[in-house]
Amino acid sequence: AFELLFRFYYPGLVTFASQIILDRDEAEEIVQDFFVKLWTGRKEIKQSVTLKSYFFTSVKNRALNYLKKEKISEKVRDELREMIETDQLYQPDLFVESELQTRIKTAFEKLPPRTNEVFALSRFKGLSNDQIAEKLNISKRTVETHNSNALKILREELKDYMFLLLLF
Template sequence: MHPTTYTSQLDELHDEALLEEFRQGNAMAFEELYKRFWGVLYLQAYRILVQEDDAKDVVQEVFITFWSKAATIEISGSVAAYLYVATRNRVLNLLASKRTYQTHLSSLKHFLADTHNNSLQYITEKEITARMEQEIHALPAKMREVFELSRKTALTHKEIASKLQLSQETVKKQISNAIRTLRHKMAHFSFFL
């Protein structure tokens, strides 16, 4: 059978039949599901994230997971509902990780703002920045690498984890530990001044 004819037959199948074909190893059935749902899932993610790249990444991750779980995937409702929920969950996870990162940064900024008392008025911003860089450099190597990637790039925790071959949880913990360490060191610095 000619591939074009076969593809047009897949076009006519309902979602659940395509899923069954996909479970049996038919890559063209996956491609058809991808074509059917990519656009609506992207719009769903984009409406919440308002960032094209983030929305594309979320949908791509949903389909990668969908592809990798082909044989074991269990869907109680429709394929559409499964993909919508998977997309929504990924969007929520992304928002939570961004919020956590922003919370850490905000916490560090508040700490630095709070330390500007009378004894710190003589210290220039340049000296504080130099001291902060010195303390960052003194962090353990892996912690420093994770922390610097998080503050100097727009990478998400997941992207940092992938780049460094770590779990997302390890990345979050390393960033949190780095900020805690820096707050402690900077508190000592301001105390001795």
């Protein structure tokens, strides 16, 4: 489970830290150090805090501590402080290309075209089986079969990520 958390959050956290300290290599060091500390202190994490906010806040604080140690110019420090205070740096879209989302997309691409179409109409458009059957000119039973097959394929393709899917 820890490895999945690492792979899921690492790219976004590195990008986030890079925006603060303007040094990708140091950002990677900061995030790696964060995950080492997270692993060693994993039993002390408060259950009431969401992982995402905990991770971003911790990395932000580590990045700011790094900047203090490096004694960057006052002008740059003020600009960064303003960006942080106005939440201009925090962008949830950093995870758009995360491994989990890539795996979900890949899993959907493995569905046969008709199964994908039926499943999308059912789950994303909210159509009933009767509505889908009428729209696609197929039987209700065929719609049910397509949805069942889609769920089997998606469960199999995403079985290693079910833990993460439950977190969100």
